[in-house]
Amino acid sequence: MFAYKPKSFLLSLPKHISNSQIFLANSNSQLSPPLSSLPPRPSIPQTKQAHAQIIVSGLAADSPLISHLLCFLALSPSTPFHYSLSLYQSIKYPSVFATNNMIRCFAKSDSPPQSLLLFSSMLRTCVKPNNHTFTFLLQACSRALALNEGAQVHTVAVKLGFGGYVFVRNALIHLYCSCSRIECSKRLFEENASSRDVVTWNSMLTAFVRDEQIGAAEKLFEEMPERDVISWSTMISGYVQNGRLGEGLECFKQMREKGMRLNEATLVSVLSASAQLGLLEHGRLVHSLVESLNFPLTVSLGTALIDMYAKCGCIEQSKLLFKNMPKKDIWTWNVMICGLASHGIGKEALALFQRFIDEGFHPVNVTFIGVLGACSRAGLVSEGRRHFKLMTEKYSILPEMEHYGCMVDMLGRAGFLDEAVQLIEKMTVPPDPVLWATLLGACKIHGSIELGEKIGKKLLKLDPTHDGHYVQLASIYAKARKWEDVIRVRRLLVEQNTNKAAGWSLIEAQGTVHKFVAGDREHERSLEIYKMLEKIGIRIAESGYSPNVSSVLHDIGEEEKENAIKEHSERLAMAFGLLVTGAGDCIRIVKNLRVCEDCHEVSKIISRVFEREIIVRDGSRFHHFKDGKCSCLDYW
């Protein structure tokens, strides 16, 4: 049998396991509602009550009885191991059953390596390990990402003849996959083709997914003799985690067509895909499934729903769900803070962050991406500076590129260009060109030609294949009416043969997703769409609109430039939205790039002239257009 060769075959000598006081019942006993599919587990207070009765009845020396209590604790969702250990230590001659359960308690605790120490001491007694022992031990190694220790356990399991047990082998596949040793998982999987069960296949599927080998995962999924809900969930999450969102949703569709039962993990992954794609109708469908199938609103599911609604433009729905969540964890708070930030509701995001702190949570890097993003999008400069300081000084969180990105964006937009430059120059890691590009955009807004030129030249050196830098630099020159420089940069752009990122916009209508690119004429209702565009053009011109062509960088005349922006993907999506939705309905659009100045202006006018609310999620944030105004207050 294959065995990963560990660096050392010697397990650490067992340390003396000290007596611990019985864990006192001061923990939060309000557990999340149990999943309907799971059998009820005895809670820790219930186990303690039973323990007290055993002591009062004079049966505390009855080791099988105490072992059963230990087993209950091992089955509880989260057990501080001190109490389990005190029970275990009260057994004079622990059986393999009692020891296995103690190993399992350690494996589930915050100190999984303790189970290895117990195993070491077990090896020196007359109590012999069995197949259960190795399953729990390997689980502990996987949780601790302890590759060497796991490999030693692997060796012992093989030596003692337990290597062929399917539970042990599956635990090994899982261990090597958790420790990024996929080749070891694969060898174990291939070696035992005749004795695989569905968990063996699922473990290998997970290994491929985690290693981003989606092709291999797809092939394995096809070959599986039997697929259960976990096989489907793994495949769906594999697609979603690797950005193949449409395929994830298609896989979910197939799963439902096959009549498979759904579970929490399936729904969370599918909600994530709906959120990332901004598909509100799909997300709502999943929400209705959650309700019709009577899924309890667990922390994960509730958080995924909050995120979905926020990313699909329904921030009020997110807020309502957040308010009604019976239990929240750090993910829930982070999702809500980031959601408010993306909608530009900066002050509420900051107030929520304060509540989060007041409730005793400890912020993490993502929390501050939300907080700083909120400050940036709402122009809350002094709050942003204060929180950046708080993050580094009070919470000792090292700023990452994203944090710097928020700060540079915030300072740049507000006109603190020198401060932004100083911040970038003070960075201890090399700045991502995106930071300079952000600042270049700010130079354009504030007409800082000199600094913009300096940054633009720097960027062309750092990242010559990015077309956006040429476009920004040329627009800075254009703003300064330096036409020769505009022509020069434009020539450079052509010579570099860069690939301009194709802009697209999505709109959902009657369960179908419609995708448009600029100048698109592929849609089956293209003729009607272009007629609607003309109608829009006439109506907005009547209300005094004149086009802003500064975002167009082609060697074409003004009229052609006007046509080019008129056919931007979001204009086509908006025209289609006006065609397919009823009077007064909200139009929701998801765009991959940032909305250009002219489209932003036009969207405001359309919202007033056509009396429609238009919600656009662009590459950076949400814009809610209503009555001729945008929620971003033209600050984006």
Added chain:
DNA sequence: TTAGGGTTAG
């Protein structure tokens, strides 16, 4: 008398 695999935030 005890077992394994899948999920979420920028």
